[in-house]
Amino acid sequence: MMKGAHFHTAAAFALLALATFHLVSASDPSPLQDFCVALNTTQTAASAVFVNGKFCKDPKLATADDFFFSGLQIPRNTSNPVGSNVTAANVEQIAGLNTLGISLARIDYAPNGGLNPPHTHPRATEILMVMEGTLYVGFITSNPDNRLFTKVLCKGDVFVFPVGLIHFQFNIGEVNAVAIAALSSQNPGVITIANAVFGSNPPINPDVLTKAFQVDNNVVQYLQKQFWYDNN
Structure with missing residues (x-):
């Protein structure tokens, strides 16, 4: 009887350990190198390594410019049908973001109704910070509830849009609005x-x-x- 009890106890611990292993191993693996600067397709060579959509430059050939982008301080033209303009800073603009899982965007909104229309990012959660102006923002949950979460944001306010959910931003102020978005993907898609x-x-x-x-x-x-x- 004692041997049977010990066996069942050991089996229970083994199952618990296995379940714990699955829990702790569910996240993305840690990088095995400092960086993987993306190469443009026109630059690829037979010896390049293909990683998650991009070829990697030889690390010895990387430069500071591979990790640099300038321009998010520049206001963008919002005289278009939706009254907004998104300036992305993802792996297409910053080659050094490849495999790092982050990106940025600047959004400019025209006064009195500039809209970043309802959209989704299939590969990223977004956190938005208002730099100037007043925005009415929101997202909708998935079926079957389709709950709408909305908030009016002023300068310095932050709001989160969970990955894959439909969301929007709408300028309810009488002046230009600007926001900076951070996204949990090097290439979040839209x-x-x-x-x-x-x-x-x-x-x-x-x-x-x-x-x-x-x-x-x-x-x-x-x-x-x-x-x-x-x-x-």
């Missing part, structure tokens, strides 16, 4: 909802959208003919 649904190439069959949105076919065809502006 899917602007209206652009993707009504501006896809080739267009989605109108019958699909008519049924999905429960509107007349003429409404869908009208929306598909509009010019869907990309503010990124």
Whole structure:
């Protein structure tokens, strides 16, 4: 009986240890090198190493410029249909971000209604800090609840948009607004909802959208003919 008890106790500890191992090993692995500066496809060589979407430069050839970007201090033109302009600072602009899992963006908003339209980042959580102005921001949870979380942000305020969820920012002030966003991916991606649904190439069959949105076919065809502006 004692041997059986010891066996069951040992088995329980083994299962607990195995479960703990799975819990602690669920995060991304630690880097095995200091950095992996991305190469443009035109620069790739047969000896380059391909890592998560980018080839890596020989570390001995890396320079300070590989980790540098200038321009987020410059106001951007917001005289477009949505009244906003996003300046990204991701791996496409900063080669040294490759494999590091972070990026930045500056968003400029026109007065009285400048909008960063509803969109998602499929690969990143976003944390937004208002630098100037007043923004009405929000995100929507996934099915089936589709809860809307909103907040009015003033200068210095911070708001978080969880990874993959639809979110937006809207300038409710009478002056230009500026925000800086930090994202938990070197290349977070962006899917602007209206652009993707009504501006896809080739267009989605109108019958699909008519049924999905429960509107007349003429409404869908009208929306598909509009010019869907990309503010990124």
